[in-house]
Amino acid sequence: MKISGTFLDEITHDIPSANWGPEEWAADFDAMQKIGIDTVIVIRGGYKDRSTFNSEALKSFQPMLPVYTDLVQVFLDQAQRCGMKLFFGLYDSGLHWQKGDYEKEAEINKFFSEEVTQKYGQHPAFQGWYLSHEMSVYDSKLIRIYEELTGHLRSLKNLPVLMSPYVKGRKQFEDPITPQEHYKQWDTILGNLSSKVDIVAFQDGQVDFYELPEIMSINKELADKHGLQAWSNVETFERGMPINFLPINWQNLRYKMEVAKNAGVEKLITFEFSHFMSPNSIYRSAHNLYKRYREWLDLGSF
Amino acid sequence: MKISGTFLDEITHDIPSANWGPEEWAADFDAMQKIGIDTVIVIRGGYKDRSTFNSEALKSFQPMLPVYTDLVQVFLDQAQRCGMKLFFGLYDSGLHWQKGDYEKEAEINKFFSEEVTQKYGQHPAFQGWYLSHEMSVYDSKLIRIYEELTGHLRSLKNLPVLMSPYVKGRKQFEDPITPQEHYKQWDTILGNLSSKVDIVAFQDGQVDFYELPEIMSINKELADKHGLQAWSNVETFERGMPINFLPINWQNLRYKMEVAKNAGVEKLITFEFSHFMSPNSIYRSAHNLYKRYREWLDLGSF
Amino acid sequence: MKISGTFLDEITHDIPSANWGPEEWAADFDAMQKIGIDTVIVIRGGYKDRSTFNSEALKSFQPMLPVYTDLVQVFLDQAQRCGMKLFFGLYDSGLHWQKGDYEKEAEINKFFSEEVTQKYGQHPAFQGWYLSHEMSVYDSKLIRIYEELTGHLRSLKNLPVLMSPYVKGRKQFEDPITPQEHYKQWDTILGNLSSKVDIVAFQDGQVDFYELPEIMSINKELADKHGLQAWSNVETFERGMPINFLPINWQNLRYKMEVAKNAGVEKLITFEFSHFMSPNSIYRSAHNLYKRYREWLDLGSF
Numbered sequence: 001m002k003i004s005g006t007f008l009d010e011i012t013h014d015i016p017s018a019n020w021g022p023e024e025w026a027a028d029f030d031a032m033q034k035i036g037i038d039t040v041i042v043i044r045g046g047y048k049d050r051s052t053f054n055s056e057a058l059k060s061f062q063p064m065l066p067v068y069t070d071l072v073q074v075f076l077d078q079a080q081r082c083g084m085k086l087f088f089g090l091y092d093s094g095l096h097w098q099k100g101d102y103e104k105e106a107e108i109n110k111f112f113s114e115e116v117t118q119k120y121g122q123h124p125a126f127q128g129w130y131l132s133h134e135m136s137v138y139d140s141k142l143i144r145i146y147e148e149l150t151g152h153l154r155s156l157k158n159l160p161v162l163m164s165p166y167v168k169g170r171k172q173f174e175d176p177i178t179p180q181e182h183y184k185q186w187d188t189i190l191g192n193l194s195s196k197v198d199i200v201a202f203q204d205g206q207v208d209f210y211e212l213p214e215i216m217s218i219n220k221e222l223a224d225k226h227g228l229q230a231w232s233n234v235e236t237f238e239r240g241m242p243i244n245f246l247p248i249n250w251q252n253l254r255y256k257m258e259v260a261k262n263a264g265v266e267k268l269i270t271f272e273f274s275h276f277m278s279p280n281s282i283y284r285s286a287h288n289l290y291k292r293y294r295e296w297l298d299l300g301s302f
Numbered sequence: 303m304k305i306s307g308t309f310l311d312e313i314t315h316d317i318p319s320a321n322w323g324p325e326e327w328a329a330d331f332d333a334m335q336k337i338g339i340d341t342v343i344v345i346r347g348g349y350k351d352r353s354t355f356n357s358e359a360l361k362s363f364q365p366m367l368p369v370y371t372d373l374v375q376v377f378l379d380q381a382q383r384c385g386m387k388l389f390f391g392l393y394d395s396g397l398h399w400q401k402g403d404y405e406k407e408a409e410i411n412k413f414f415s416e417e418v419t420q421k422y423g424q425h426p427a428f429q430g431w432y433l434s435h436e437m438s439v440y441d442s443k444l445i446r447i448y449e450e451l452t453g454h455l456r457s458l459k460n461l462p463v464l465m466s467p468y469v470k471g472r473k474q475f476e477d478p479i480t481p482q483e484h485y486k487q488w489d490t491i492l493g494n495l496s497s498k499v500d501i502v503a504f505q506d507g508q509v510d511f512y513e514l515p516e517i518m519s520i521n522k523e524l525a526d527k528h529g530l531q532a533w534s535n536v537e538t539f540e541r542g543m544p545i546n547f548l549p550i551n552w553q554n555l556r557y558k559m560e561v562a563k564n565a566g567v568e569k570l571i572t573f574e575f576s577h578f579m580s581p582n583s584i585y586r587s588a589h590n591l592y593k594r595y596r597e598w599l600d601l602g603s604f
Numbered sequence: 605m606k607i608s609g610t611f612l613d614e615i616t617h618d619i620p621s622a623n624w625g626p627e628e629w630a631a632d633f634d635a636m637q638k639i640g641i642d643t644v645i646v647i648r649g650g651y652k653d654r655s656t657f658n659s660e661a662l663k664s665f666q667p668m669l670p671v672y673t674d675l676v677q678v679f680l681d682q683a684q685r686c687g688m689k690l691f692f693g694l695y696d697s698g699l700h701w702q703k704g705d706y707e708k709e710a711e712i713n714k715f716f717s718e719e720v721t722q723k724y725g726q727h728p729a730f731q732g733w734y735l736s737h738e739m740s741v742y743d744s745k746l747i748r749i750y751e752e753l754t755g756h757l758r759s760l761k762n763l764p765v766l767m768s769p770y771v772k773g774r775k776q777f778e779d780p781i782t783p784q785e786h787y788k789q790w791d792t793i794l795g796n797l798s799s800k801v802d803i804v805a806f807q808d809g810q811v812d813f814y815e816l817p818e819i820m821s822i823n824k825e826l827a828d829k830h831g832l833q834a835w836s837n838v839e840t841f842e843r844g845m846p847i848n849f850l851p852i853n854w855q856n857l858r859y860k861m862e863v864a865k866n867a868g869v870e871k872l873i874t875f876e877f878s879h880f881m882s883p884n885s886i887y888r889s890a891h892n893l894y895k896r897y898r899e900w901l902d903l904g905s906f
Contacts, residue, residue, distance in 0.1 A: 014544050016543060016545060016549070017540070017552070017553075019549065019588075019594055021590075024590065049512060063512045065511055065554070065557055066560075067553065243545060282586040
């Protein structure tokens with residue numbers, strides 16, 4: 001069971017830009033293809049005042065920074081060239097929903113997704129939607145936004161809808177959730193989102209390694225119960241270190257992949273290839289991670 | 303309008319050393335020259351117990367670490383070789399002025415600048431002074447130090463005097479200044495420093511992108527009003543990220559250069575080339591930034 | 605006087621993994637050998653749920669992550685190939701001793717060191733023990749653990765025992781220790797550990813540069829008084845910077861080596877070569893540090 005999907009982290013939010021142009025992105029899609037990646041997920045189409053293309057929809061709500069390269073076009077073309085499916089992530093205002101104004105966040109995203117569909121909807125690589133707002137516990141307002149948006153997205157272009165929640169785990173939170181409470185929360189959430197969201201890919205990095213098997217089994221059980229596909233977001237960056245964020249230790253990555261396989265998930269995706277496990281990464285330990293991963297895949301050296 | 307000046311960040315203070323020797327510095331001056339840099343500014347001649355050369359003046363005030371390479375000589379020789387002007391930045395005790403003892407800070411710098419003039423004053427590349435103590439709002443004592451030092455510096459060697467203040471902006475401060483208050487503060491400050499300081503190059507990184515046009519217009523207006531040249535310090539590192547500090551996203555750099563051009567500033571300098579946009583940088587994203595910048599300059603690939 | 609020993613920082617704890625496999629480790633041992641390193645010290649055989657080999661002893665106390673490469677075997681074989689001595693560092697639970705349960709920490713380490721002796725004790729490169737629990741001031745319980753463990757280790761395999769304490773210096777602590785108090789504390793500690801520990805290699809990075817000569821003289825004087833060998837742990841990473849941890853400025857490293865030489869220590873080791881001064885490091889400034897260091901050693905360029 002190998003990693004066959006990756007997020008594309010533009011707009012970068014807390015990860016530094018590699019300053020790649022179309023040429024460097026093309027080289028990285030080649031590197032992805034070599035290890036069997038068939039799915040790419042744009043983490044968010046826009047964030048605050050930044051966007052992946054010059055969006056008139058977003059500009060109608062707030063001033064936006066100019067965009068000099070249409071990254072959505074670059075990513076779609078590369079995905080097509082490499083035979084990959086692209087999931088498009090929505091806009092995150094970093095503002096309205098944090099202040100409780102979910103209606104505004106939904107409204108902006110309706111306009112935004114309409115523009116995206118109009119501009120890129122006919123592209124053959126456009127194969128899915130990604131809900132970029134992340135959840136960890138039940139939140140009635142965020143659930144409502146998910147419900148409203150998924151209906152709207154399907155009406156625009158009826159494609160699989162992916163979400164990638166995080167676990168309120170002890171590596172990130174001082175009051176971590178118990179497995180029992182995690183089960184309860186997500187039983188309710190997925191009950192609400194059943195038939196609206198198609199795929200749930202929990203992040204695997206917030207939980208301590210020894211707790212991961214139990215949490216992943218819960219995630220898989222609940223996805224099955226509510227009729228969603230269960231993928232795992234096998235994070236390729238290390239958590240809990242002084243430098244946020246650098247490539248993960250290969251040993252830890254391999255362990256997490258094995259736990260995911262044992263839990264029976266259907267697909268492994270990662271946040272994310274280009275910074276943390278690419279031979280083109282700005283981080284040299286990522287080059288070595290790619291080597292270790294390819295040795296493990298038995299693809300030979302290169 | 304391109305970046306034609308850069309700080310040289312030795313003594314490094316909060317940026318890691320690249321451990322370059324004279325050979326690596328020479329290669330980096332070549333890279334600077336290729337994109338049209340004609341001005342280099344030594345950020346500070348000394349900081350706390352470290353200095354750019356073995357300064358007897360500084361040693362007479364406090365114990366100093368030994369210096370094994372005379373960086374001032376290296377920088378002056380490289381600047382001359384590449385046809386660049388060097389501005390020399392003063393000593394920052396990191397101690398006296400923070401404790402309110404501005405007299406001491408001025409006294410040390412008078413001795414220090416005398417020694418610097420004696421040792422390096424005849425070098426043809428020595429073409430300016432840089433006031434390394436940074437200001438963001440009116441500070442009567444720091445103004446007095448500026449007044450005393452600029453008079454002294456001109457008496458030693460009558461060269462242009464540069465300052466590079468920061469804006470108390472929301473990217474760095476929890477109680478950011480309003481544009482109105484920024485205008486008021488700097489109207490007073492530049493009124494005081496008129497005919498003492500020749501050039502003011504505000505840092506552009508503390509302000510949110512959407513506020514930058516307004517703040518830069520104020521900066522230019524005030525410089526004109528008080529008879530100073532207005533340059534812009536277009537920072538090439540990213541602010542507001544978990545890792546402090548890494549190369550900026552090319553999109554953000556280009557945006558800030560365009561804002562500066564629209565505000566009518568006379569020259570763009572940056573903090574700083576060697577770590578954040580050099581093809582020789584210890585950071586790989588800087589190599590890509592140099593590529594993006596050269597593509598934009600239409601200098602062709604390399 | 606050159607650096608002739610280095611820690612091997614696996615299990616990495618707060619330093620990111622380079623993701624090296626046996627091939628990359630072999631190349632790094634070559635680089636070590638070129639500058640005269642004859643001693644390697646495994647910083648810890650295990651830490652929390654991670655270990656350098658699949659330890660049955662540790663698994664009998666708590667769940668451990670699987671280990672896919674036997675690093676102890678890799679390190680011992682490389683050390684032998686390069687004619688180096690290896691000191692083996694003990695297990696740090698990161699739990700029991702912090703909670704005051706020193707008995708538990710000692711008990712685990714007794715089992716662990718027995719297993720280590722059985723598995724690797726006959727390897728010709730296995731030439732010393734390293735006490736991985738670090739001390740800075742007198743701690744009666746930690747002293748007892750040292751006493752118990754050193755006796756046990758010697759009964760298993762009678763080899764030199766090394767410790768590398770830290771100084772409660774102002775670069776890391778808000779209430780730094782005075783030199784007088786440091787003398788008093790370590791006079792007592794080394795009095796207790798005399799004839800139990802053979803070598804003491806104080807870390808040199810917590811102390812401000814100007815205080816280092818005094819502190820190092822104290823360290824040497826006390827080691828002599830109590831019959832221990834005095835080495836110095838010349839840290840090759842920079843302290844007190846926003847990014848923890850990156851390679852040190854060559855100037856600072858050279859200064860610290862000179863202070864150690866003046867204090868009369870018998871050997872210089874470092875934490876650590878592979879991340880911070882290796883030509884194979886994931887950090888490019890380390891490559892330059894290696895160059896500077898070799899120039900200084902007069903080994904010529906390469």
